Amino acid sequence: MMIYGTALLAICTLIGISIGEELGSFLGVKANVGGVGFAMLLLILTTSWLIKRGRFRPLSAEGIQFWSGIYIPIVVAMSAKQNVVVAMKGGPAAIVAGVLGVGISFAMIPYVNRIGAPKDALPAKLEEVPTENMR
């Protein structure tokens, strides 16, 4: 059933956000410390555990893939509700922030690429990552 996948996704998200909340109050900051990251970690671990045991049906996967497929539209909606009028004055900062990082990152690729060759050869063809969208 598709809802199994969606339910699992919801459990992982809820637990992850709770961990972040708890970590925030433990560390004494008013913040959710890494909650979404923990949730992603949980989802990867639980789904690969289930898949390995053959307990995760393709239909359950669809209950997750739908949500990953519409994340760009959700980001579009999120963008449309921000206070862009006030943010305009920071526009140049955003442009420099974006460009600077990419420039340095591109320059570093050849050096990082040379560190340690892969242990085993990579699989000739990876499964299409389900985050693929916009088709």
Add this chain to the structure above:
Amino acid sequence: MIELLRHTMEANGLLTAFVVVGVMMWVSNWISKTLTGGRLHGSAIAVFGGLILAYVGGVTTGGKNGITDIPFFAGIGLMGGAMFRDFAIVATAFGASFEDLKRSGVSVMIALALGITVSFVSGAGAAYAFGYHDAVTLCTIGAGAATYIVGPVTGTALGASSEAIALSIAAGLVKAIVVMIATPHLAKKLQLNNPHTAMVYGGMMGTHSGIAAGLQATDPKLMPYGLMAAAFYTGLGCLVCPSIFYFILLRLLP
């Protein structure tokens, strides 16, 4: 009749939001295909469209919540709210596997760590230079320079202002567009013609839409490799930006 439809759409805001955003995606993909020959991914155009819509909403209503201050578009606030956003972003991790990551070797992990750090530091540094000096805003814009996903997630987690979150989206959008356009031109120089380099590239860049469009234009066969690294980049970014990086910023700032 039109009045009735308008009333129904206002009463069912979330459904109206699906229609509005769906149309925006369609228009963006059309612009991407016909005007840019696919070089600029539809996703980047759509996110830009979202920011423009927010600007229009802000100017016409004088409010703080972009287009959602207009009652007809209120449902966009629910669709783009933290709950759905976090839910959808967590879902993008599905399909990534630690075994594939391990198999790809240590250089991909170094690329991931280095990629996030470099983008965060240059983003936060740029924001500091332009006069933003509080840790929450700096952290949000720095995270946005990683990707336009990591930025808003970090901003919401830290309770940043909508202005800071908008800037983080803009920074991530600029990054995605630069990656889209630059990748095919730099591919030869970077020897971006094999799965291993594609994963290192994905780990350094991390922006999903930028990598998807960049590799599409370079060699579509490399896309799954770059995108898998990008999935880990998003996860790692959402993990370290509103935690370790934020604490470091708190320490560094007076």
